[in-house]
Amino acid sequence: MQNNVTPMFVRPRTPKLKNDWMTIVLKVLLAAGIFFSMLYFGKRNFNSLFMTMIDSSYSSFMGVSLFTYLSTMTPTALIMIKITFPIIATVILFLLYIVFAKFFASLVFRQYMIIGVQFDIRRFRVCLDSSFIIMTVLLGVGEIIFAQLPLAYNFGNIFVPPIVALLSMSVFFFAFSRGLEKRFYPILIHIMIIPTIMLVLFA
Amino acid sequence: MRNKTFGKRRIFTALSIMTLLVLILTAFVGCSAKNVDVKKVDGIDAALGDKAFGYMQTLLTQYADRTLGGGNDFEFAKYLSKTMSDWGYTSEFSHGDILGLQGFKTTFSRYVNYANEELSDVWAYNVIFTKHTSQQSKGEIMLTCQYDNLYQEQADMSGKPWGADGSYESGGALAVMLTLAEQLKDVDLGYDVTFAFFTGGSYCWRGALQYASQLDREKLDSIAIVLNYSMLCGDNLYIYEGETKTTYGSFLNACADGATTKVPNDRNIGQFILEQDSVYNYVNIGMLSNQHYFMNRYVPTANFLSLNWESNANPLFTEMSGKPNVYHTPDDTFENMLARKGEEGIKAQLFDVIKTSLTALSSENIDSFASALEKAESEFPNATAQNAKSASLVNVVFKAVLIALLIGVSYLIKSYVFKNSDKIMPQKQEQSENIEEPFGDNLYDTEVFGENDGDNEDKEKENTPFNDPFE
Numbered sequence: 001m002q003n004n005v006t007p008m009f010v011r012p013r014t015p016k017l018k019n020d021w022m023t024i025v026l027k028v029l030l031a032a033g034i035f036f037s038m039l040y041f042g043k044r045n046f047n048s049l050f051m052t053m054i055d056s057s058y059s060s061f062m063g064v065s066l067f068t069y070l071s072t073m074t075p076t077a078l079i080m081i082k083i084t085f086p087i088i089a090t091v092i093l094f095l096l097y098i099v100f101a102k103f104f105a106s107l108v109f110r111q112y113m114i115i116g117v118q119f120d121i122r123r124f125r126v127c128l129d130s131s132f133i134i135m136t137v138l139l140g141v142g143e144i145i146f147a148q149l150p151l152a153y154n155f156g157n158i159f160v161p162p163i164v165a166l167l168s169m170s171v172f173f174f175a176f177s178r179g180l181e182k183r184f185y186p187i188l189i190h191i192m193i194i195p196t197i198m199l200v201l202f203a
Numbered sequence: 204m205r206n207k208t209f210g211k212r213r214i215f216t217a218l219s220i221m222t223l224l225v226l227i228l229t230a231f232v233g234c235s236a237k238n239v240d241v242k243k244v245d246g247i248d249a250a251l252g253d254k255a256f257g258y259m260q261t262l263l264t265q266y267a268d269r270t271l272g273g274g275n276d277f278e279f280a281k282y283l284s285k286t287m288s289d290w291g292y293t294s295e296f297s298h299g300d301i302l303g304l305q306g307f308k309t310t311f312s313r314y315v316n317y318a319n320e321e322l323s324d325v326w327a328y329n330v331i332f333t334k335h336t337s338q339q340s341k342g343e344i345m346l347t348c349q350y351d352n353l354y355q356e357q358a359d360m361s362g363k364p365w366g367a368d369g370s371y372e373s374g375g376a377l378a379v380m381l382t383l384a385e386q387l388k389d390v391d392l393g394y395d396v397t398f399a400f401f402t403g404g405s406y407c408w409r410g411a412l413q414y415a416s417q418l419d420r421e422k423l424d425s426i427a428i429v430l431n432y433s434m435l436c437g438d439n440l441y442i443y444e445g446e447t448k449t450t451y452g453s454f455l456n457a458c459a460d461g462a463t464t465k466v467p468n469d470r471n472i473g474q475f476i477l478e479q480d481s482v483y484n485y486v487n488i489g490m491l492s493n494q495h496y497f498m499n500r501y502v503p504t505a506n507f508l509s510l511n512w513e514s515n516a517n518p519l520f521t522e523m524s525g526k527p528n529v530y531h532t533p534d535d536t537f538e539n540m541l542a543r544k545g546e547e548g549i550k551a552q553l554f555d556v557i558k559t560s561l562t563a564l565s566s567e568n569i570d571s572f573a574s575a576l577e578k579a580e581s582e583f584p585n586a587t588a589q590n591a592k593s594a595s596l597v598n599v600v601f602k603a604v605l606i607a608l609l610i611g612v613s614y615l616i617k618s619y620v621f622k623n624s625d626k627i628m629p630q631k632q633e634q635s636e637n638i639e640e641p642f643g644d645n646l647y648d649t650e651v652f653g654e655n656d657g658d659n660e661d662k663e664k665e666n667t668p669f670n671d672p673f674e
Contacts, residue, residue, distance in 0.1 A: 043471075043518070044472055044473070044474050044485070045474055046518060047471055047472060047473035047474070047518070047519060048473045048474050048475045049473075049519070050473045050486075050488075050491075050519050050520075051473060051475045053519070053530070053531050054407055054491055054531070055311075055405075055406045055407035067314070067531070070519075072532060074527065075516050075517040075518070075521075075527070078517060078518050078519065079518055082518045115627075115628060147469050147471075147472075148468045148469055149468070150446060150470055150472055150483075150485065150487070151446050151447065151483075151584060155594065155597065157594075158594060158597050158598045158601055159601065162601065162602060162605055166605075183626060183627045184627070186616045186619055186620055186627070187616075187620060187627070189612070189616055190613060190616040190617065190620070193609050193610070193612065193613040193616075196609055197606050197609050197610075200602060200605050200606060200609070201602065201606070
């Protein structure tokens with residue numbers, strides 16, 4: 001009497017990106033951009049290690065004397081650490097970005113599915129990667145500028161990253177919405193709100 | 204024609220934005236040059252460099268161990284007390300029968316046999332002496348330095364005491380202070396001149412913190428300036444007056460007559476603070492000395508220090524180009540200093556510091572210095588807008604406002620889309636008639652769940668409003 005082939009529900013899969021030379025180049029550039037901003041952001045935080053040198057009381061970390069290590073390290077060793085930290089940060093942030101991009105893509109894909117617009121994952125990732133490259137480079141440049149203006153850094157550090165995040169999302173919007181019918185613009189902006197809030201919070 | 208006007212408008216807008224940015228940035232930095240008038244002072248002899256060098260040798264031979272809580276720091280404090288008393292300085296402080304000692308108990312950690320050992324309630328001694336003016340006092344000029352070192356530190360794999368006499372950190376500054384005290388013992392500048400030899404400089408300048416934190420506002424306001432001498436005999440000599448340019452800073456640099464190097468803009472800062480309610484929420488190498496705690500209490504300060512601030516060879520800071528740092532290492536010894544800087548180089552830099560100080564504190568220039576100091580209060584950075592607390596508050600408020608705005612925009616768009624759904628999705632009605640194929644044009648890959656799935660069949664049965672017991 002019953003047919004056992006009735007589908008209960010249908011969940012469309014978010015398309016997967018098939019990498020080509022352009023997407024790979026963009027990913028490399030993005031990783032470089034993250035490293036660039038981390039290197040200069042890290043400069044300020046790396047120098048916080050100096051705290052362990054001015055008072056050895058600060059330097060007991062799990063029973064290990066950072067004071068000793070820092071006091072006796074050669075400049076080359078210190079520079080190696082200074083480069084290693086941003087590399088580790090870059091790897092972590094890049095992985096977080098991949099998760100973020102997938103989440104964002106699924107949001108856009110599902111909404112586009114509802115309104116019946118073709119979703120091109122390659123186009124999406126190219127636009128998002130490019131806007132993030134701009135963001136990371138601007139954040140790095142901001143760090144360099146504020147290193148010259150330490151007094152302005154307090155507030156520069158507060159205002160610049162969220163503004164740069166908004167700017168990069170605007171770049172994404174203008175790039176990704178090209179070719180999209182204007183009547184769908186509000187919907188695209190609406191989809192972008194949650195990812196934008198995430199960026200503003202963590203930028 | 205229209206395009207031309209549009210182009211002009213764009214240029215005008217771009218220029219306006221750039222001008223605004225420049226105005227905002229210069230308002231933050233406030234780096235205008237200050238005009239100062241400094242008269243040449245005769246009689247400041249280069250032999251004073253030799254004298255200071257002699258003091259360094261005395262320190263090495265008689266008081267190499269000045270470690271806080273190590274025992275010999277007390278002996279050295281007594282030496283300072285006797286020396287200053289002999290030169291006619293007086294003090295409101297005493298510890299036991301020893302004049303000039305501000306004794307206090309402190310707790311800190313030191314590495315002993317590669318283990319962090321806490322030293323509790325250790326007696327520490329600041330040595331404070333003043334020469335009061337015979338005239339109506341215009342205020343107090345403080346000359347400060349640390350006198351302790353890390354001679355007994357054992358943060359080393361060998362577990363042996365370092366034996367570092369601390370010539371770079373504290374030795375040179377001590378020698379300068381003693382020379383200045385000797386030179387100024389008979390000079391009446393119209394100011395009370397205080398010499399403060401602080402202890403605990405190797406442990407976050409505990410002595411200076413102890414001294415500054417016991418001063419009330421009235422006493423702090425009476426301090427015209429704190430001239431601090433910290434690490435000396437590096438590559439270049441700097442006078443760090445704070446994060447903003449000040450008239451008194453320009454005056455002191457003019458007194459140096461070319462011996463000092465301009466503090467670079469990129470100051471390689473570290474994101475930490477030494478005490479709550481710090482003026483800045485970061486530090487740089489210029490801030491890190493005794494005067495820091497006075498600066499945090501809005502007292503004008505100037506720190507004489509010597510390093511190579513322009514070099515990035517060492518990511519933390521570089522004392523001398525091409526040479527390893529000795530700060531807080533077993534290598535901070537007089538022997539190493541001689542090898543790095545040479546006797547003549549040491550004497551020359553010590554003399555530059557002494558000459559600069561004596562020129563500023565001479566009868567010829569004291570009035571100019573006083574008028575420069577009068578402007579110090581107005582030149583202090585807007586602390587409420589710069590400090591760590593207000594920055595954190597603004598950070599939270601700014602992000603909260605931005606997120607609230609984004610959520611607001613989200614709701615506005617939502618209501619707009621609902622109101623204008625006919626315009627946005629005119630085919631909606633048609634689609635609803637064909638509800639079985641919402642994505643009939645097959646735009647997407649789909650993942651189908653439930654096909655040939657016995658479990659789902661069971662669930663379907665459970666969810667059926669009427670269970671047929673006969674089926």
